[in-house]
Amino acid sequence: MLLKAGLIGAPVQFMFTEFGVVTALVHVTLPVMVIMLAAALSHIDRDYERAAASLGAGPIRVFVTVTLPLSTPGIIAGVTTAFAWTFSAFATPQLIGGGRVNMVANLVYQLGFASFNFPFAASLSVAGLVLTFAVLALMRAAAAPLEKIGPH
Amino acid sequence: MTSRPFLRAFVAPATLCALAFVAALAAVMQYSLRAYVPGSLEPGGFTLANFAALMKPLYARVFLDTVWICFLTALFTLIIGYPLAYALVHARNVALKRSSW
Numbered sequence: 111m112l113l114k115a116g117l118i119g120a121p122v123q124f125m126f127t128e129f130g131v132v133t134a135l136v137h138v139t140l141p142v143m144v145i146m147l148a149a150a151l152s153h154i155d156r157d158y159e160r161a162a163a164s165l166g167a168g169p170i171r172v173f174v175t176v177t178l179p180l181s182t183p184g185i186i187a188g189v190t191t192a193f194a195w196t197f198s199a200f201a202t203p204q205l206i207g208g209g210r211v212n213m214v215a216n217l218v219y220q221l222g223f224a225s226f227n228f229p230f231a232a233s234l235s236v237a238g239l240v241l242t243f244a245v246l247a248l249m250r251a252a253a254a255p256l257e258k259i260g261p262h
Numbered sequence: 263m264t265s266r267p268f269l270r271a272f273v274a275p276a277t278l279c280a281l282a283f284v285a286a287l288a289a290v291m292q293y294s295l296r297a298y299v300p301g302s303l304e305p306g307g308f309t310l311a312n313f314a315a316l317m318k319p320l321y322a323r324v325f326l327d328t329v330w331i332c333f334l335t336a337l338f339t340l341i342i343g344y345p346l347a348y349a350l351v352h353a354r355n356v357a358l359k360r361s362s363w
Contacts, residue, residue: 128331135335136342143339147347177348185340192336197328213328217321229305233294233312234321241325245332 126208134202139195143188150184151177186253190246197242214238 123130154177162172200215207216214234222231294312296305 128327132331132334132338135331136338139335139339140343140346143343144347144350147343148350151347151351185344188343189336189340192339193332196332196335203331211327211331212324213331214324217324227298229293229296229298230312230315232290233316235290236294237313237316237321238325238328241329245329 126206126211128207128211131203131206131211131213134206135196135199138199138202139192142195143192146188146191147181147184150181150187154180182256186249186256190249190253193249194242194246197238197245214241 158176158180159172162176163169167175198215199213200219203211203213203216204219207213215238218231218235218238221227221234293305295308295310297307297309297311299306
């Protein structure tokens, strides 16, 4: 369909590419993110938006200066969850990536059940766990200043 | 809360699960410190060789790839999910809201 419309020149290669894996993972993670963001957005008092609008702010300005800053805790929570969620993804990269896109979980599987090198697979998974904690701690530290502009 | 001892009974299943999880993780940890004996499923003595082998650039690449894919996924989920969540919360139509929530 997109080919006929002239939007793309060649069929998009989804299988066995990083792009395909990311697309599939976004598809899987989307509900979690939407639920967390919707929870955060529904807790914002609508009166703040109405007050901003009554003081002469346009819809876009209301969104950028009121709604978006008030929803930062939800954004941080959603991004962190999505990140940790994707980090443990195994089936999606295995099926879509087909061995060409390697994520930690797939490598552990290959080492454990193709080479039967259980000790090395275990050390790899421990390293993956440490890396996850490190990245999440980093994200927390990076998000700390953003947390202040949330609701007081 | 602690004054009501029957509440402990409710925590018991979760504690059991947590204990099983910790035991499994401990098994993985001790496996990661054992030597690999080719051709056998039984691990050898305790070494740190596995962690030394992790330093190869191949594995660093896989770890970086994983972090990159996770980052991209989180970013695109946020970009696609935010308007969706906004529409979900701000929908005026009550029937639409109920059906989607």
